[in-house]
Amino acid sequence: MNNLVQIRRDLHKIPELGFQEYKTQAYLFNFISQLPNENLTVVTWETGIIVKIKGTEPTKTIGWRTDIDGLPILEETGLPFQSEHEGNMHACGHDCHMTIALSLVQAFATNQPKQNVIVYFQPAEEGPGGAEPMLNWIKSERPDLLPDEIYALHIAPEYPVGTIATKPGLLFANTSELFIDLKGIGGHAAFPHKTRDMAVASANLLLQLQTIISRNVDPMDSAVITIGKVTAGTVQNVIAENARLEGTIRTMSAASMADVKRRIKAICAGIEASFECTCTIDFGTMYYEVNNNEQCVNNLLTFAKDYEGAHAYECPAAMTGEDFGYFLKEIPGALYWAGANCEYGLHHNKITPDESLLSFNAKFMEQYIRSL
Numbered sequence: 001m002n003n004l005v006q007i008r009r010d011l012h013k014i015p016e017l018g019f020q021e022y023k024t025q026a027y028l029f030n031f032i033s034q035l036p037n038e039n040l041t042v043v044t045w046e047t048g049i050i051v052k053i054k055g056t057e058p059t060k061t062i063g064w065r066t067d068i069d070g071l072p073i074l075e076e077t078g079l080p081f082q083s084e085h086e087g088n089m090h091a092c093g094h095d096c097h098m099t100i101a102l103s104l105v106q107a108f109a110t111n112q113p114k115q116n117v118i119v120y121f122q123p124a125e126e127g128p129g130g131a132e133p134m135l136n137w138i139k140s141e142r143p144d145l146l147p148d149e150i151y152a153l154h155i156a157p158e159y160p161v162g163t164i165a166t167k168p169g170l171l172f173a174n175t176s177e178l179f180i181d182l183k184g185i186g187g188h189a190a191f192p193h194k195t196r197d198m199a200v201a202s203a204n205l206l207l208q209l210q211t212i213i214s215r216n217v218d219p220m221d222s223a224v225i226t227i228g229k230v231t232a233g234t235v236q237n238v239i240a241e242n243a244r245l246e247g248t249i250r251t252m253s254a255a256s257m258a259d260v261k262r263r264i265k266a267i268c269a270g271i272e273a274s275f276e277c278t279c280t281i282d283f284g285t286m287y288y289e290v291n292n293n294e295q296c297v298n299n300l301l302t303f304a305k306d307y308e309g310a311h312a313y314e315c316p317a318a319m320t321g322e323d324f325g326y327f328l329k330e331i332p333g334a335l336y337w338a339g340a341n342c343e344y345g346l347h348h349n350k351i352t353p354d355e356s357l358l359s360f361n362a363k364f365m366e367q368y369i370r371s372l
């Protein structure tokens with residue numbers, strides 16, 4: 001088994017949620033500590049790590065960012081190296097992303113690049129968001145750790161390995177989490193008229209929220225409201241006093257996000273009136289859109305077109321979110337989809353990315369960064 005596959009499998013076993021990535025950080029730190037360190041500066045921030053590699057004749061500093069957290073998903077891959085943290089899973093490829101980032105650190109630590117390179121191991125991409133606070137800390141405490149341009153990848157199960165798919169401008173959506181707590185009056189299942197049933201109210205609310213997409217968003221625009229978790233009540237023969245919807249909103253612009261939120265508030269006010277209950281809305285964490293720099297995308301795609309085994313092309317935007325958008329808001333750069341050739345999609349409990357993507361993308365990015 002090659003070294004990168006082993007690293008990915010080690011990391012796959014220990015998925016941790018945002019800002020709880022202690023074992024992950026220790027694993028990464030241990031790996032980095034064993035590398036030649038004459039040209040390295042290694043700094044920790046919360047559960048993340050930042051590694052700067054001094055270049056031989058630097059004219060600029062190139063950044064590479066990986067996310068390091070897992071998701072609260074019960075893994076069902078049945079793999080011999082499946083998650084040892086039951087209920088958590090690397091179902092979004094961050095184990096692969098970290099492996100590629102470690103490979104870059106190793107390559108540049110052993111064979112110094114021309115440009116300075118900074119690799120960011122960033123916590124909490126799935127939530128509550130690590131990029132924005134990490135960047136704020138760097139700006140105020142360690143401006144020497146800011147790059148001139150920055151890149152990242154995200155695995156794409158639907159594409160074959162070797163795919164480098166990206167586009168200039170908007171690649172990923174604006175996101176906002178959505179949590180709505182409903183409170184009514186519970187009671188005996190046989191006497192609904194004496195209660196305010198939040199199971200029924202939350203079911204109505206869930207369906208009405210979907211009308212925002214079909215009836216309020218311009219059909220030429222795009223938006224998503226997904227409610228991923230619904231909880232209500234306590235037992236089968238007691239009417240639910242409480243319910244909670246948990247979800248996410250995705251839009252193509254900040255203006256459209258504001259409109260969707262306005263409609264959510266209005267619908268909740270209607271639910272309060274019709275079901276005689278209270279709805280408390282919390283919009284949670286927001287991620288700024290992923291807006292790729294045109295020049296950086298052109299450079300990346302041009303390099304990829306001549307790279308053996310790469311299939312480079314411009315893809316459409318997607319409604320995924322990524323807090324890497326906060327880096328791109330301040331620093332020119334690009335994120336690309338890296339083909340992972342897998343039957344199951346992102347966030348699926350059976351996702352098994354094709355591990356040949358690890359060495360392909362690690363080598364590809366190493367060569368690209370050396371070309372800058």
Ligand SMILES: CC(=O)N[C@@H](CCC[C@H](N)C(=O)O)C(=O)O
Nearest residue numbers: 126127175176177248320321322
């Ligand atoms: C690439 C990816 O899958 N990212 C996540 C980001 C989630 C942000 C936040 N927790 C939310 O749900 O809005 C995604 O679900 O797109």
